[in-house]
Amino acid sequence: METLHPQYIAGFVDGEGSFHIAIYKDGQMKTGLKIIPEFHVSQRVSSKDVLEGLIGFFGCGYLKENHSANKKDKTFVYVVRNRQDLLKTIIPFFNKYSLKTEKQKDFILFAKVVEMMQAGEHRNPAGIKKILQLAYQMNQGGRYRRKKHLLI
């Protein structure tokens, strides 16, 4: 596939992408929670090429089957979870090529959470409370979250 244009990527992500803060209970963590910021873009397998184009463009992230256990779900997802990739590649890109939909608000909150984690604020209760407050404002108030309000 030819190299994707950055503005094409901004438009495509504005439609199909998602900035998400996954929150898991984790007894190994001092705060009891594991926080995983994740940028992802899903497509049916027939349009998997575009996701490969994202790997080529950003030079980071990977593809996986969206729900490998569900044989009916033929979607693939491009995922970036590595914090340095988010900080050095994904966040600067969307700072430059801004989104035009309400997803822009999610991106700003997402970037704030990643920066707080880079500063280690997820390791103390006050920081994690603030992170959760930001995360729960994202993606239409977390309407797709399975478990809400773990701490706050």
Add this chain to the structure above:
Amino acid sequence: METLHPQYIAGFVDGEGSFHIAIYKDGQMKTGLKIIPEFHVSQRVSSKDVLEGLIGFFGCGYLKENHSANKKDKTFVYVVRNRQDLLKTIIPFFNKYSLKTEKQKDFILFAKVVEMMQAGEHRNPAGIKKILQLAYQMNQGGRYRRKKHLLI
């Protein structure tokens, strides 16, 4: 809203847009069918600005509530149905800024149908049969059509 970049529009439409051939039974038509090619892009009301940006960019089309009868559906849709707007603006744009997903196949079929209609081929049974064959290949074999195979 600032003017949208054409590549942003290509990416956004690749995610959120749709090229569709609506087919209605219509006793007024000699062939018994009315064929309406339509380009549309839907968004939640909170991202309606981008749809207004499409009107500003293309200089054609209009916005409407997606399902005005359903109070729970808060989506708006940008619609271009006028054949001259499709022929002079929308189709040339996507010939220049091509889509990267499987939607590109829909676009090619859509453009073919609009051109056949411009040549008047929807006014005779052989032409309309060919148009329906093309239309039924679109959008994953018409899986979202309410009524399939009206004629063929």
